[in-house]
Amino acid sequence: MINNYNFGFLDEGSKREIRRSTLKAVAIPGYQVPFASREMPIARGWGTGGLQLTLSLINKNDVFKAIDQGTDESVNAVNIKNLVNTTTGVANTTDTNAATIIQSRHRIPEEPMEKGQVLVLQVPMPEPLRFVEPKEEKTKKLHANKDYSGAWLVLFEKIIKFGRMTGGAAHPVMVNDRYIMSPSPIPKYDNAKLNNSQALILLGAGREKKIYALPPYTKVESLAFEDYPFEVEDTSKKKCRLCGVKGVFFDEIENEKTGEICYQCNDTSSCLKRLNKKESA
Amino acid sequence: MEIDKKVLQVLNITKKFGDGCPVCRENKEILIKNYCPHCQTIYACRNISFDLYEGEILGVVGESGSGKSTFVQCLYFDQKATNGEAYLSNYKGGRTNALEVSNQEKRYIKDYIMGMVYQNPFLGLKMNFSAISNVAEKLIAGGSRNVGNIKEISNNLLDIVNIENFRRNDNPSDFSGGMQQRLQIAKALSNNPPILFLDEVTTGLDLSVQANVLDLIKKIQRDLKISMVIVSHDLGVIKMLADRTLVMLNGEIIESGLTDQILEDPQHAYTQQLVHSLL
Numbered sequence: 001m002i003n004n005y006n007f008g009f010l011d012e013g014s015k016r017e018i019r020r021s022t023l024k025a026v027a028i029p030g031y032q033v034p035f036a037s038r039e040m041p042i043a044r045g046w047g048t049g050g051l052q053l054t055l056s057l058i059n060k061n062d063v064f065k066a067i068d069q070g071t072d073e074s075v076n077a078v079n080i081k082n083l084v085n086t087t088t089g090v091a092n093t094t095d096t097n098a099a100t101i102i103q104s105r106h107r108i109p110e111e112p113m114e115k116g117q118v119l120v121l122q123v124p125m126p127e128p129l130r131f132v133e134p135k136e137e138k139t140k141k142l143h144a145n146k147d148y149s150g151a152w153l154v155l156f157e158k159i160i161k162f163g164r165m166t167g168g169a170a171h172p173v174m175v176n177d178r179y180i181m182s183p184s185p186i187p188k189y190d191n192a193k194l195n196n197s198q199a200l201i202l203l204g205a206g207r208e209k210k211i212y213a214l215p216p217y218t219k220v221e222s223l224a225f226e227d228y229p230f231e232v233e234d235t236s237k238k239k240c241r242l243c244g245v246k247g248v249f250f251d252e253i254e255n256e257k258t259g260e261i262c263y264q265c266n267d268t269s270s271c272l273k274r275l276n277k278k279e280s281a
Numbered sequence: 282m283e284i285d286k287k288v289l290q291v292l293n294i295t296k297k298f299g300d301g302c303p304v305c306r307e308n309k310e311i312l313i314k315n316y317c318p319h320c321q322t323i324y325a326c327r328n329i330s331f332d333l334y335e336g337e338i339l340g341v342v343g344e345s346g347s348g349k350s351t352f353v354q355c356l357y358f359d360q361k362a363t364n365g366e367a368y369l370s371n372y373k374g375g376r377t378n379a380l381e382v383s384n385q386e387k388r389y390i391k392d393y394i395m396g397m398v399y400q401n402p403f404l405g406l407k408m409n410f411s412a413i414s415n416v417a418e419k420l421i422a423g424g425s426r427n428v429g430n431i432k433e434i435s436n437n438l439l440d441i442v443n444i445e446n447f448r449r450n451d452n453p454s455d456f457s458g459g460m461q462q463r464l465q466i467a468k469a470l471s472n473n474p475p476i477l478f479l480d481e482v483t484t485g486l487d488l489s490v491q492a493n494v495l496d497l498i499k500k501i502q503r504d505l506k507i508s509m510v511i512v513s514h515d516l517g518v519i520k521m522l523a524d525r526t527l528v529m530l531n532g533e534i535i536e537s538g539l540t541d542q543i544l545e546d547p548q549h550a551y552t553q554q555l556v557h558s559l560l
Contacts, residue, residue: 132407141384145384145385145388147388147422149418149419149421149422150418152421152426153407153410153417153418153421156414156417156421156428156431157410157411157414159428160411160413160414160432160450161411161450225426225427225428226426226427226428227427227428227429228428
């Protein structure tokens with residue numbers, strides 16, 4: 001741990017400001033609260049929003065886990081872990097159940113999260129209506145008036161052009177029957193995990209300077225049409241090549257020489273856990 | 282045709298840009314056109330009052346800058362009228378001034394009671410969405426969540442305005458000007474509004490396309506019994522379509538009456554000039 005930095009890199013005033021915005025976000029589920037995003041030692045767009053949430057909330061008793069696209073070992077996850085570790089000294093883990101704060105990019109862990117845990121998601125584009133209305137001033141009014149025809153229109157346009165609701169990630173959700181929210185680019189496979197989640201879910205967009213949140217047990221519905229219901233990829237028949245599990249979110253791996261396609265668990269820590277269990281048994 | 286039911290009653294709509302000064306408030310003669318040289322206030326439209334009856338077409342004619350578009354935009358809530366009242370028979374029984382209700386209520390009125398066709402299609406259409414989605418937008422805003430139904434209604438409307446099947450998935454930015462106007466009309470009609478505003482719909486279109494669009498408007502009015510307010514500087518358009526006509530000059534209505542009457546027997550000097558230039 002480096003001692004000539006304040007605990008958690010940010011100064012106490014900044015932390016307080018971020019916590020205050022977070023509190024407001026928790027009080028109004030799905031509402032995007034603006035905050036003064038600080039300059040971080042990583043580039044904007046690489047998880048500065050999530051990192052600021054993590055560093056403002058972390059304390060010495062926490063156990064920290066970082067995920068990047070499902071794995072604990074990719075560059076982004078490792079660097080964020082190192083930064084948190086060197087500026088706070090808290091323990092890192094890869095075990096979802098052992099962690100108290102989990103910062104993630106693109107995934108919600110496969111193992112169900114429990115009461116008391118906090119999931120921090122990194123968000124590049126917090127505004128679900130941006131594709132319909134480029135002006136922030138106007139989208140704010142649309143949210144305030146609950147004028148969400150644009151969000152459905154985007155899905156309708158996809159059905160018209162491609163015959164189904166394409167877009168595998170960041171499928172918009174209706175939070176608590178009030179605000180439409182972009183659930184960061186998690187695959188729509190994970191959307192179901194947002195609904196009635198036991199863990200607190202915080203979403204931070206550093207570049208766009210927005211924080212929003214889903215308090216535990218919040219109703220979250222994926223947008224859909226009556227005759228085009230919300231559907232996720234069917235993974236029940238695919239099988240992980242390492243641990244053999246079925247029905248989780250997979251990476252598709254193609255062997256370039258033979259053209260063979262095989263699948264592997266996207267969530268590496270849960271895959272590893274299953275492998276270890278097999279070995280010890 | 283039953284023309285005794287008022288669908289819209291407009292009283293004293295005024296829109297001014299600037300605060301006005303004692304001089305121009307007391308004395309209208311001081312104004313140069315609609316501009317006050319003392320306080321630089323522009324009176325875009327002054328004390329516009331009229332009734333619109335069910336199934337009729339009301340023409341509004343006047344020179345450029347006479348305030349025609351401004352008052353229509355005030356009625357469609359695109360601009361906030363400085364003062365004035367508007368009562369819609371389809372909204373709370375015509376007892377509430379629609380210009381003073383909340384934004385949510387105004388949105389409801391725009392979604393269900395009024396349609397608008399703008400002079401500039403970029404204002405009325407979403408250029409990066411397909412034609413059919415543009416028509417669907419109002420239906421979705423109106424609460425429809427069934428793709429099959431939305432598609433069916435949208436396709437029927439696109440049939441009415443003669444947009445071919447193979448162009449319906451294209452973006453309106455790839456359409457010709459006439460097609461964009463026709464698409465706007467389809468969009469404005471999507472929630473069966475009892476009132477339709479048409480702001481210079483044929484301006485900038487070539488004559489054959491103009492005739493096409495005008496025929497379409499006439500047909501829609503005949504088949505669907507929609508009341509329309511048609512704004513145009515072209516007396517030819519008014520002559521062809523409008524049952525009654527308002528003539529505007531410098532932000533005020535200077536003459537109103539049956540279209541034939543105004544064309545045959547214009548009273549005001551400006552109207553006489555206008556009619557003369559037509560013939």
